[in-house]
Amino acid sequence: MLIGHIKELVRHPVKSLRGESVEKSKIMEYGLYGDRSHAYIDETNHGKFLTITQFKEMVQYQARFIGEDSLDEYPKVEVMTPEGKVFNWQDEELIKEMENKSKRKISTKEYSPSLVPIGPIEVEHILLATDASLDYLEELWGGKEIDVRRFRPNLFISLIDKVPFSEEKWMGRRIKIGSEVEIQLVAHCERCMIITVNPDNAELDSSLLKTVVKERKSNFGVYASVIRTGEIQVGDEVLLLD
Template structure:
């Protein structure tokens, strides 16, 4: 059953940095190719990743791959700072800037193109959201707009029938994207303070989180696990399977 099409695909080459919108990519066992494949570690808290929770301004740093996707090694990762400077993600000047702003000592970690463990990815392989749900949440919140980047979905689906939150009813079912990729909806996405951070200026507004808690039991978006890998692209059809 056709339920919609892929409106946007976003991967985050560096965990907690702003992601990059891509027109086509591969779906790996862990999700979108290169998603959260690079991360900064908070050495003041051994074993923890530096995230928006500790350093909200991370949402203003944009990370992207430069070059062709490869299974042997990742393309170079470039980072644009809020001031518009561009660095390699491991550049010491960039690291010093982040350390000074966050008041933390950090180091870097990089995973294989064929394997990113749960941890950087958080809970599941893929996070999805729909246009109808975002529009309804805007209405519930009472603001002029809700930036989808607050929720950091990998796949943003334009629904054929604009039924808000219908994706939550699909949990437990499988779906197909394009001609190759199959996934299964596996659970709700419980939200945290990250959605309160404005992606443009890193300012906080707790009213959005309060709205999601009150109106949606703190759920927005659904997680999916990868069943069959393959190539996907923007405008690919999304079919719910029997």
């Protein structure tokens, strides 16, 4: 059954930095090609990943791949700072800037193009959200516009039947995207303080999280596992399989 189309594809070359919207992407066994394949490590916190939770200004740093996707090695990863300066993601000047702002000691970690473990990706391979659910959440939040980047989905789906949170009713079922890719919906995405951070200026507004906790039991969006790899692009049909 045709349920919608891919409205936006977003991958995050560096964990917790702003992602890049792409027209097409390979779907690997771990999710979108290169998604969270690079990460900053917080050496002051037992070598754990540095995330927006510890350093909210990370949302203002834009990461993107420069060059063609390759299974042998990743293209160059470029990071644009909030002030518009552009660096290689491992540039010493960039690292020093982030260390000064975050007051933490930072190192870097990179994974293979063929394998990114679940840890940096979050709970599962892919996170999806729908336009109908976002629109309804805006109503619940007093009619204020919500930037979907707050939720950091890989797949943002435009539904034909605009029923909010219908994706939660498809848990355990498979979805086909385009002619090749199949994913299976496996879990709710329980939200944390990250959604309170404005993607443009890093200002905090706890009322959004309070709304999601009260109205949606902290959940927004659905995690999915990759069943069949392939390539997808914006505009692809999304079908709910029997």
